[in-house]
Amino acid sequence: MTYCVGLKFNRGIAFMSDTRTNAGVDSISVFRKMYTWEVPGERIFVLLSAGNLATTQSVVSLLDERSKAVAERSPSLLKTPSMFQAARMIGDTVKEVIATSASGGQNADAFSASFIFGGQIKGGEPRLFLIYPEGNFIESGDDTPFFQIGETKYGKPILIRAYDADMNFSQAAKLLAISFDSTIRANLSVGMPLDLLFYERDSLMVTYKTRLEQDDPYYREVSEGWSEALRAAFNQLPDFPFNA
Template identity: 50%
Template sequence: MTYCAAIRLNQGMIFASDTRTNAGVDHISTFKKLYQYGVLGERFMVIQTAGNLATSQAVFTKLQQAIDQRHESSLHTVLTLFDAAQMLGECMREVTELAKRVAGNPNSTAFTSSFMLGGQIHGQAPELYMIYPEGNFIRATRDTPFFQLGESKYGKPILDRSIDYDTDLYHAAQALMLSFDSTIQSNLSVGMPIDFVIYHNDSFTIPNVRRIEEDDAYYNTIRHRWATALRDTLMKLPDCPDGYWQG
């Protein structure tokens, strides 16, 4: 299982992905699920993935080959993020259909993957897209500023309660760290390390990926203080009125 999340805010964008893959309790590995693309000063993109690992890796390979071989159409040449989302969806469909044909099972869902694409091209606003296994996609809005992939249910309540379009970029990053901590605490198929990227709007840089390991001091400070605050708040809730539980 996987947990990936991406947030589009007034100040910038945040992307985070765990790195655990699970093919059973005796086969757990670490694989990168977050990839950056871009041209310094001109465009920046991040793609995250969840689902069949072989499908995802084939898609990333094809996208990178188009860049390396200087194809007329690649992530380095598309005119808009919308065009990039279309390219990603088409590439995914091609890879999935080929895998189904090779397996001799055209109706199989075993080869599907989902993706998130976010970034900014010079002269345009930042955008964030969710691309579904069928290749269609939706775009994040001011009212819905974040998307999630994979095991999202444990971390979603934190983001729902703390994130909106105008949230401070670094406060949102803290909320996202806690979202991952809640997920990891509740589901063993999601695990460290976490790859984190923070992009400031209109900077057109290629930010460094921050890989957060289990022994990361700041991450552990945040998660321990959050756990303590939850326990303290629970103890300070008002006492129930007499007879409340008797109906």
């Protein structure tokens, strides 16, 4: 299992992903789930992955391979005319990889994978997509400003309650940190370190990228502060009027 979030707001797009991959309680590994393709000043793409590790790595490897020697490769992410066409290309690649993996008669569900894809191409708007294992996809909008993949239920409430389209990147990082902390505390299949990336509207390059380790002082401060704030809020609420 994993947890990834793409959060679109007026300033740009924030992305965060965990790095834990496990095949049982005694087989835990760290794998990157955030990938970027960038032509500074022309386009920037960010892809987050969840699901079967072999499938996600095959999809990313194919996209990466087809993006090299662009003049000689087709199709290529670096030649797509729009974010929509780029999302469609990723969806087609997902279908291609799953169909190939399941060609021996195995259940295609075993190779399932989903992706969050976002970025911007010069002349267009920043866009954010959720790509399903079937290869189809949906786009974020005013009513759905963020997408989650993987273990989504524990980190969703804070995103819904605290999201603000006018937030800055520091506030977005705080919101994502709380969402991930809530998920990590509730599910052992999601874990540190966490990859964080900001893309600022119209910059057409990665604005900021970092990895938060287990002992990161900011993450620990937010984690502990959120726990204390929840306890304080709980204690301030009225008790149930119970009379035995």
